[in-house]
Amino acid sequence: MKKWFALMLALVMVFALCACGPKNPSAGPASNPGTETTPGGENPGGENPGGENPGGETAKGSVYWLNFKPEADDILQQVAEMYTAKTGVPVQITTAASGTYEETLRAEMDKPNPPTMFVIGTAPAVKTWGDYALDLTGTAIANELNSDAYNLYDANGKLVSIGYSYECYGIIVNQDLLEQAGYKVADINNFATLKTAAEDIHARAAELGFDAFTSNDMDDSSSWRYTGHMINLEYYYEEQAAGTKWSDTPASLTGAYMDNYRNLYDLCVNNSTVARGDLATGGHDAQAEFKDGKAVFYVQGSWEYAAIIDSVPSATMIPYYCGVEGEENAGLNCGSENCWAINSKASAENQQATMDFMVWLVTDPEASELVTNGVGGFGAMPYKSAAASTNGFLALSAEMTADGKYVMDWATNFQPNSSEYRAVLVSALNQYNANPSDANWETVVTAAIQGWATQYQATNG
Amino acid sequence: MRKKNSLPNPIKRWWWLFLGPVVAAFIIGFVWPFLQGIYLSFCKFRLVSDAKFIGIDNYLKAFSDASFVHSFWYSALFAVVSLVLINVLAFAAAYALTQGIKGSNLFRTVFFMPNLIGGIVLGHIWSMIFDGILSKFGTSILLESKYGFWGLIILMCWQQVGYMMIIYIAGLQAVPGEMLEAAKIDGATNAQTLFKVTIPNVMPSITICTFLSLTNGFKLFDQNLALTAGQPFQIQPDGTTVKTTEMLALNIYNTFYGQNANAQGTAQAKAVIFFILVAGLGLAQLAFTRRKEVQQ
Numbered sequence: 001m002k003k004w005f006a007l008m009l010a011l012v013m014v015f016a017l018c019a020c021g022p023k024n025p026s027a028g029p030a031s032n033p034g035t036e037t038t039p040g041g042e043n044p045g046g047e048n049p050g051g052e053n054p055g056g057e058t059a060k061g062s063v064y065w066l067n068f069k070p071e072a073d074d075i076l077q078q079v080a081e082m083y084t085a086k087t088g089v090p091v092q093i094t095t096a097a098s099g100t101y102e103e104t105l106r107a108e109m110d111k112p113n114p115p116t117m118f119v120i121g122t123a124p125a126v127k128t129w130g131d132y133a134l135d136l137t138g139t140a141i142a143n144e145l146n147s148d149a150y151n152l153y154d155a156n157g158k159l160v161s162i163g164y165s166y167e168c169y170g171i172i173v174n175q176d177l178l179e180q181a182g183y184k185v186a187d188i189n190n191f192a193t194l195k196t197a198a199e200d201i202h203a204r205a206a207e208l209g210f211d212a213f214t215s216n217d218m219d220d221s222s223s224w225r226y227t228g229h230m231i232n233l234e235y236y237y238e239e240q241a242a243g244t245k246w247s248d249t250p251a252s253l254t255g256a257y258m259d260n261y262r263n264l265y266d267l268c269v270n271n272s273t274v275a276r277g278d279l280a281t282g283g284h285d286a287q288a289e290f291k292d293g294k295a296v297f298y299v300q301g302s303w304e305y306a307a308i309i310d311s312v313p314s315a316t317m318i319p320y321y322c323g324v325e326g327e328e329n330a331g332l333n334c335g336s337e338n339c340w341a342i343n344s345k346a347s348a349e350n351q352q353a354t355m356d357f358m359v360w361l362v363t364d365p366e367a368s369e370l371v372t373n374g375v376g377g378f379g380a381m382p383y384k385s386a387a388a389s390t391n392g393f394l395a396l397s398a399e400m401t402a403d404g405k406y407v408m409d410w411a412t413n414f415q416p417n418s419s420e421y422r423a424v425l426v427s428a429l430n431q432y433n434a435n436p437s438d439a440n441w442e443t444v445v446t447a448a449i450q451g452w453a454t455q456y457q458a459t460n461g
Numbered sequence: 462m463r464k465k466n467s468l469p470n471p472i473k474r475w476w477w478l479f480l481g482p483v484v485a486a487f488i489i490g491f492v493w494p495f496l497q498g499i500y501l502s503f504c505k506f507r508l509v510s511d512a513k514f515i516g517i518d519n520y521l522k523a524f525s526d527a528s529f530v531h532s533f534w535y536s537a538l539f540a541v542v543s544l545v546l547i548n549v550l551a552f553a554a555a556y557a558l559t560q561g562i563k564g565s566n567l568f569r570t571v572f573f574m575p576n577l578i579g580g581i582v583l584g585h586i587w588s589m590i591f592d593g594i595l596s597k598f599g600t601s602i603l604l605e606s607k608y609g610f611w612g613l614i615i616l617m618c619w620q621q622v623g624y625m626m627i628i629y630i631a632g633l634q635a636v637p638g639e640m641l642e643a644a645k646i647d648g649a650t651n652a653q654t655l656f657k658v659t660i661p662n663v664m665p666s667i668t669i670c671t672f673l674s675l676t677n678g679f680k681l682f683d684q685n686l687a688l689t690a691g692q693p694f695q696i697q698p699d700g701t702t703v704k705t706t707e708m709l710a711l712n713i714y715n716t717f718y719g720q721n722a723n724a725q726g727t728a729q730a731k732a733v734i735f736f737i738l739v740a741g742l743g744l745a746q747l748a749f750t751r752r753k754e755v756q757q
Contacts, residue, residue: 102718106508109508110508110509110510128507277596277599277600277601278596280592280601280603281588281589283589417719419718419719420719423691423694423719424694424702426692427692427693427694427696427702428694430601430604430693431693434601434604446697446698446700447694447696450698450700451696451700454699454700454701454702455700458723458724459723
């Protein structure tokens with residue numbers, strides 16, 4: 001009996017070891033917990049009878065895209081299948097779990113078959129990953145662009161990554177509710193008018209049955225709306241005041257517009273469905289509140305369009321009004337952190353296959369329609385032959401630009417060590433929410449301004 | 462005298478087959494990554510396969526990092542307080558449940574159950590519980606370091622007491638009945654029996670439980686991340702921050718992932734220091750309590 005037991009244990013161990021080892025070299029990325037598709041079957045290398053290519057690619061090369069937006073995974077798997085069905089080139093798309101893109105990228109880049117296509121979306125990311133990116137200047141995909149506003153270059157002018165979509169953010173408004181409360185969106189064109197409307201609605205919330213702002217949670221799932229997006233108004237106006245457009249992270253900030261940030265932040269948290277003291281650990285669902293008509297204003301971006309437009313057909317978007325002079329002329333915050341890079345260390349065939357796939361994705365009517373307007377899709381792609389966007393917020397932004405309003409660019413993409421920088425800012429805002437004193441606001445300013453310089457030093461010092 | 466070749470022949474020939482898998486697994490899963498980790502602590506790297514040797518710079522940076530030093534003392538304080546509380550409570554629970562009261566088995570099961578829940582889940586559940594109470598007083602666990610500290614202590618006691626209790630129960634049940642009877646006949650009071658007979662006899666359990674709770678306290682990560690993630694932060698006028706409730710493991714993680722690529726080597730150096738510390742403390746504590754053990 002004992003002998004049998006020992007034998008069983010030994011067998012279990014041997015099998016466990018076998019299971020640990022990769023089945024073939026190309027199975028490397030498949031150990032990632034994210035979702036993936038390898039249309040070529042479990043072993044794309046199996047299609048290559050010569051077997052001289054241990055990397056597991058077919059003679060045509062293969063595409064491996066490490067995607068960073070979980071909500072886009074479904075449609076990306078569909079286009080991957082479409083492409084393979086059409087051309088026979090295997091396309092694998094792996095999506096990093098929410099908030100773990102950087103970790104996943106580091107792990108995947110170390111494997112024998114690293115991603116051939118990945119995302120370098122911000123200036124700091126260019127510094128980290130620029131060496132691993134192919135120069136895209138003058139390539140087939142670059143020739144398809146209709147705007148180079150969303151491309152990222154390194155210090156030597158190398159085109160490191162190329163924008164594949166753009167988005168905008170601001171304050172989403174439920175026009176029906178706003179009118180019920182006796183206001184019109186056309187009348188709100190600066191901070192004073194926004195404040196009057198919001199404070200009046202909040203004061204009459206019980207009578208109206210809805211509040212001014214949706215909840216403004218400060219937990220990880222929501223705090224980026226304030227520490228990543230709203231704070232952009234400070235950076236943008238500072239950029240404007242200096243008469244420049246940042247091309248690299250500045251070493252320090254002046255903080256001249258922190259009071260404007262405070263104006264808008266206070267307005268949101270003081271006139272909302274949830275008291276400001278209860279925001280630190282989160283647990284509220286701002287999107288559901290907006291869809292259920294519990295609040296008029298919702299601090300969010302164009303990617304919410306498909307999710308909310310059926311529930312709130314009158315939804316529109318207004319800029320961050322914060323009390324800056326001339327803001328009647330402000331437009332939305334438009335930009336992108338969705339930029340493709342091609343892995344410079346991938347084999348030439350794989351680079352070519354990846355390039356072909358990119359070009360197909362932005363030119364094929366069916367594929368580009370799916371990734372532009374599908375649920376979880378990119379919103380809009382800055383390419384000549386890509387399908388037109390049906391996103392109402394992006395259309396609105398284009399209208400505003402046509403009317404001569406200024407676009408607020410995403411200066412926030414230059415945040416140094418952004419995850420650390422934002423974590424510190426969240427902590428300071430939590431203290432401020434618990435006790436909105438001037439002293440606590442000073443801490444917020446320290447976190448945002450001195451914190452910037454500190455993180456800049458940590459990155460570049 | 463023992464024969465020189467006392468092993469049966471098949472084992473002599475096939476020992477490598479039996480030993481091989483374990484040794485291979487140990488080398489692949491522990492020895493190799495451990496050695497590579499030590500090597501990387503002397504390197505600057507973005508990718509593990511692409512490291513550049515830079516000497517002891519990383520160690521100098523690690524020791525001069527105020528947040529690392531803070532997290533060390535914070536972890537030490539946490540480890541000591543949780544060690545005392547967990548073991549006292551676990552021993553008390555074990556003592557009570559070996560007195561033959563009705564339903565002992567049910568209680569043991571219930572006390573043990575929190576240990577089956579993962580740390581991240583526990584952290585989130587307890588953050589809701591604490592905030593549910595603290596919000597009545599207009600505050601939150603993320604706003605005061607002392608709430609964060611005691612919150613984590615309560616969480617860890619809740620999770621670990623049941624586990625340690627099981628070990629103590631095993632120890633208590635092994636105390637020879639004759640010895641207890643002899644103490645009774647000699648006229649020892651309950652307190653005397655407990656301190657002079659029972660506790661010396663369960664020293665092996667105390668050794669293992671203090672070892673586990675000490676190293677657990679130092680290594681704590683999941684619960685720390687999910688409960689407070691280091692909040693509240695003390696933001697210095699120069700923009701640097703000390704995360705007041707950040708423990709060592711979380712500090713290493715934040716250094717590795719929260720900062721730029723240059724800091725990865727520093728995080729690696731911190732991890733090596735962390736290993737030496739935990740191993741050293743654990744061994745010292747083992748040696749200390751071992752000396753108190755009695756032979757039955």
